Amino acid sequence: MEVIKQLIPLLVTLSLALLIISAAMASSRGQFAYVLCRPLLLLKAIVAVNIIPLVAALIVVSIAPGLSLPSKTGILLMAISPVPPLVPGKALKSGARPEYVYGLQLAMGVVSLIAVPALGTLVAHHYDAQAVFPLSVIGRNLVIGLIIPMIIGIALGRWIAPDFSRRIAPMVGTIGMLLVVIAFLPILVQAWPQLMALVGDGTVIAMAVVAIVAMLGGHLLGGEMKSDSYALAFASATRHPGIAMALIGANHANAALLAAVLLFLLIALIVTIPYQILIKRGSRAGSTDIP
Secondary structure, three states, rough: OOOHHHHHHHHHHHHHHHHHHHHHHHOOOOOOOOOOOOHHHHHHHHHHHHHHHHHHHHHHHHHHHOOOOOHHHHHHHHHHHOOOOOOOHHHHOOOHHHHHHHHHHHHHHHHHHHHHHHHHHHHHHHHHOOOOOOOHHHHHHHHHHHHHHHHHHHHHHHHHHHHHHHHHHHHHHHHHHHHHHHHHHHHHHHHHHHHHOOOOHHHHOOOOOOOHHHHHHHHHHOOOOOOOOHHHHHHHOOHHHHHHHHHHHOOOOOOOHHHHHHHHHHHHHHHHHHHHHHHHHHHHHHOOOOO
16 A cells, blocks of 8 residues: 555656657647747736636635635645646647647746745735745656656657657557546545535635636637637646645645645536537637637
8 A cells, every 4th residue: 555655646747747748749849939939928828827816716715705724725725836737638629729738838837937936925925824835846846747748758759759759649648648547546535535525615616716717817818819718728727736736745734735636626627618618619610719
């Protein structure tokens, strides 16, 4: 059992890395730098991904009655933990441009190196809470979870085996998604009692409101084309459990907070389903925009 507990974090890291490797293998030259090289797009993305979710979270936890401390902390923690590797696949399937999707992933990853510790410290100061947001933890997560997999994927897709890499990129992404489920299932099972304890006090509604506001903000602040709004909407609503879990570990928090983070992830994924349905209906009607 102890060996399994030690393997789960490695499996989480590997599964999320495979999603980035898959995206990088299918990418073309200049796509990952697309948003970083366009200041207006970068500014809109920062507002949508880093600012709007946090403002929504601060308002919700302040006015929602009956929320427990783990629920409030989990909402705020996920609000400052941006852009999981799940976003590129969902955004591309919805019609967003690859250069914007991949560029958004790298840009928000780089910005998170500064934004997560800064915003986390501000929130902790606002609530007079004793919490740390080590730059080393965020940096390690960025390097292991984004930079290294991106370099591996780009090297395979452009120099080592371009044709082969592009053919197997979808399969690598599928394997990554399967491993994500396998990795998070034991964590979810272990945290289930604490997770269920959070249901019924308004936590689910509060989390859904934050995710919906973030998603709408991302859609309205989307890129140069309407289809890019899909990518920014997903990136804004769907937060990064890996960053949140790393910060939980750095602060030696209890299992209830981990349960709150997992619940937020589940709620955000559910909230985006109607949005995806609207996108598909719009596509079938011959339009790339949501009516």
